Amino acid sequence: MSIDVIIVLAYLGLMILCGFISMKRASGSASQYLVAGRNLPFWVFFPCLAAVILGGGSTFGSASKAYQYGLSGAWPTLMFGLGVVAVGLFLARKLTRLRVYTLSEMLERRYAHGTRYVSAVISTLYTVMIAVVQIVALGTVLKALLGWELNTAIVVGGLITMVYTMLGGMIAITVTDVIQFVLMTIGILILIPTGINQVGGWQQLVTQVPAEFLTVTNVSGERMLSYVLLLFLGIMIGQEIWQRMFTARTEEIAQRGALAAGAFSIFWGIAMGICGLLAYVLVPGLDSSAEALPQLVLEVLPAGMSGIVLAALMSALMSTVDSTVLGAATLVTNDLLRPIFKLDDDAEMKASRYATGVISLIVIALGVWVGDVWTALDTAYAYLSGCIFVPVMAAFFWPKACWQGALSSIVVSAMVVTLSIYMTSVSSLNPIMYGMLSGLLTMILVSLLVGGPQQEELDAWQEAN
Numbered sequence: 326m327s328i329d330v331i332i333v334l335a336y337l338g339l340m341i342l343c344g345f346i347s348m349k350r351a352s353g354s355a356s357q358y359l360v361a362g363r364n365l366p367f368w369v370f371f372p373c374l375a376a377v378i379l380g381g382g383s384t385f386g387s388a389s390k391a392y393q394y395g396l397s398g399a400w401p402t403l404m405f406g407l408g409v410v411a412v413g414l415f416l417a418r419k420l421t422r423l424r425v426y427t428l429s430e431m432l433e434r435r436y437a438h439g440t441r442y443v444s445a446v447i448s449t450l451y452t453v454m455i456a457v458v459q460i461v462a463l464g465t466v467l468k469a470l471l472g473w474e475l476n477t478a479i480v481v482g483g484l485i486t487m488v489y490t491m492l493g494g495m496i497a498i499t500v501t502d503v504i505q506f507v508l509m510t511i512g513i514l515i516l517i518p519t520g521i522n523q524v525g526g527w528q529q530l531v532t533q534v535p536a537e538f539l540t541v542t543n544v545s546g547e548r549m550l551s552y553v554l555l556l557f558l559g560i561m562i563g564q565e566i567w568q569r570m571f572t573a574r575t576e577e578i579a580q581r582g583a584l585a586a587g588a589f590s591i592f593w594g595i596a597m598g599i600c601g602l603l604a605y606v607l608v609p610g611l612d613s614s615a616e617a618l619p620q621l622v623l624e625v626l627p628a629g630m631s632g633i634v635l636a637a638l639m640s641a642l643m644s645t646v647d648s649t650v651l652g653a654a655t656l657v658t659n660d661l662l663r664p665i666f667k668l669d670d671d672a673e674m675k676a677s678r679y680a681t682g683v684i685s686l687i688v689i690a691l692g693v694w695v696g697d698v699w700t701a702l703d704t705a706y707a708y709l710s711g712c713i714f715v716p717v718m719a720a721f722f723w724p725k726a727c728w729q730g731a732l733s734s735i736v737v738s739a740m741v742v743t744l745s746i747y748m749t750s751v752s753s754l755n756p757i758m759y760g761m762l763s764g765l766l767t768m769i770l771v772s773l774l775v776g777g778p779q780q781e782e783l784d785a786w787q788e789a790n
Contacts, residue, residue, distance in 0.1 A: 329632030333470055336508075336636040337485050340501055340643065344489025347497035355674040358494035359426050359655050360571040365499065367578045372506035373499055374569045374586040378405050378560070379509065379593050380455075380645025381462035384638065385618055387594055391601020392617035395538025398601050400549060402594030404556035406587045412561055413583030418576040419721055419790045420567060427652075428567050428717065429660040435720040435786050436728035436778075443735050444716070445660035447708050449653050452564050453688060454705035456649035460486075460692040462615075463642040469619040470635055479692045482639075483646075487685030490647040491678055495572060498647045505640030512637025513596050520603040520625045533606045547754060554757045555706040562709065562717050564652040565645070650688060654680035703751045711760025712738045715768050721790070723772075724783060730772030738764030 356362050365373065383402040391398030412420075425431050428448055433441035463486075464479030471478065489497045524530045537543045560566055573579035597618075604617035608624050611617060622634045658676045662668060668676060712735050719726035719734075742760035749755045777783075 327632075328629045329635065330471060332629065332632030333467075333636050333639070336639070339504070340485060340489050343500045343504070344492035344497045347489075347493030347500055350493075350496050355426075355670045355677065357496060358674045358677055359651070359659070360568060361495040361499050363424070363572060364574050365572045365578070366574055367582055369499060369503060370569075370573050370578055370582040371585045371589075373502040373572070374409070374566070374582055375589045376502040376506045376509070376640070376644035377565055377569050377648045378409055378586060378590045378645075379641050381459040381642050382556075383590065383593060384509075384597060384641040385462045385465070385615060387597035388600045388604065388618040388621075389614040390544075391598045392604050392611070392614040393601075394543045395534060395540070395602060395605075396595075396598040397541050397543040399594035399598035400541070400544065400552050401556055402597055403591055404552045405560050406590030406594060408557040408560035408587070409566065409583055409590060410587030411557075412566065412570070413580050413587060416561070416721065417570060417573075417580040417583045420570045421573055421576045421579040422790045424571075426568070426571065426659045427656050428562060428564055428713070429656060432716060432720065432731065433660075436716070436726075436731040437782075438728040438732060440716065440728060440731050440735065441660050441664070443732065444713055445656045447712055447735075447739070448564050449656045451559075451705040451709040452649050452653040452656065453684065453691070455563070455565065456646050456653065456684075456688040457691045457695060459642045459646040459649065460688055461695075463639060463646065464692065465615060466619050466635060466639050466642065469616060469623070470632075476693045480689055482643075483685060483689035483692065486643050486646045486650070487682060487689070490650055491681045491685065494677070494681070495568075495651060498644075498651060499572070501647065502644045505637075505644045508633070508637035508640045512634040512640075513593070513600075515630065516622060516625065516634055517596060517599055517603070520600070520607065520621065523625055524603065524606055530602060530606060534602050538602060538605070551754050551757075554754065554761070555703065555710060558710045558714050559706045562714055564656055565648040568652050568655060569648065646688075650685050651677075651681055653684045657684070704746065707742055707746065707751060707756040707760065708739065711742045711757045712764060715761060715764040719768055719772075720786075724787075725772050725777040726768060727772045727775050727778040729775045730768045730770075733771045734764040734768040737767045 383405055387398050387402045423431055429441045429445040432444050460479055460483050463482040464475050467473060467478035467482055468475050521527055521530060570579055573582060600618055600621060604621040608620045622631050626634055654677050657680050658673055662676055663673050716731040716734050738760040741763040742756045745756040745759045
């Protein structure tokens with residue numbers, strides 16, 4: 326057994342240990358299990374939020390795109406980072422004051438009348454598909470290192486993530502995310518300078534890649550617009566991001582942490598773009614661009630060091646898998662099971678733990694079964710941004726928005742997105758553009774026709790945030 330394999334297996338064992346250590350503290354209440362008691366200081370909150378953002382799409386996805394298109398591959402991660410910056414500027418303080426667990430619970434507070442249930446279903450489907458993409462990417466790393474079959478690697482990586490998340494909830498995720506953030510940062514700070522040195526310096530790297538690889542416009546304008554609509558807007562209303570926001574101790578920490586995590590994500594996107602360039606030069610001709618980052622690590626770094634960096638890259642994936650799985654479990658228990666079955670706090674915590682295990686198994690099964698996870702991810706983002714973004718923003722920034730307008734907006738835009746996907750394709754801009762436009766028009770027309778919300782309902786909402 327090589328030193329790299331030993332290091333990676335030791336890291337996986339450490340993640341499980343963190344779950345057992347966190348289990349007792351996480352069992353205190355639903356608040357502890359779901360949002361770490363809403364008590365994280367900045368030095369913990371910031372790396373945890375950054376670790377959630379920098380998952381498979383931000384790390385392996387951007388490096389893969391950069392292997393194909395150069396620095397333009399950084400666009401997805403840049404959009405994620407800018408989206409979280411926008412959350413910090415416009416939403417962070419409002420979210421912290423609400424004292425809720427989910428996006429759907431917020432919609433219930435503002436609109437009521439069933440918006441919670443409809444949005445919870447859509448948000449759960451989105452969150453599960455985000456987890457599926459991460460778990461497949463995690464399996465790809467384990468396959469590259471250990472030589473396992475991809476499905477075996479997916480199952481093993483998924484089960485390990487399931488164990489520590491199910492045991493320790495947000496407490497375990499917080500502990501592991503801090504470790505993962507440190508490893509990720511150290512890994513990239515080692516990988517990029519070493520790779521540039523092996524190429525012969527930055528100037529040598531520049532001369533060995535096509536000229537268009539050094540621009541940020543080597544992708545179509547349509548694709549750049551899709552990144553804005555899908556990723557920038559989508560991450561602003563992602564349950565995994567909101568649930569992390571709810572863990573901050575104060576409004577100021579939530580805002581500063583979001584701004585810092587967004588800025589760090591922009592740096593990370595640039596770093597992944599450089600990694601893609603290095604892989605293009607040092608490991609050319611790969612069968613799959615998805616292997617660019619792990620193969621670059623194995624090519625550039627010596628044994629032992631490559632194991633540390635691969636463990637760091639796995640951290641980027643696991644930090645998003647655990648948060649999205651817990652996010653989906655929170656939506657199911659807090660927004661579906663709790664109101665329907667009248668669960669108390671203790672029952673909700675137990676139900677959340679079981680739901681975490683069940684959803685983890687579903688994610689693993691989908692990772693093994695689903696062929697084109699990126700199409701599934703595009704579908705999830707199309708429904709999330711196309712159907713939920715308008716009611717969420719209207720809740721905070723348009724006092725005339727009412728429950729009739731919100732519910733009509735969600736239903737109409739969902740039908741439009743579905744029809745547009747059927748008539749065109751999920752990878753085109755039409756589903757999300759038509760979905761958002763139809764949702765916006767429906768929200769405005771219905772709310773104005775109804776005459777806005779009842780004044781007492783609006784007063785109660787404004788007092789809450």
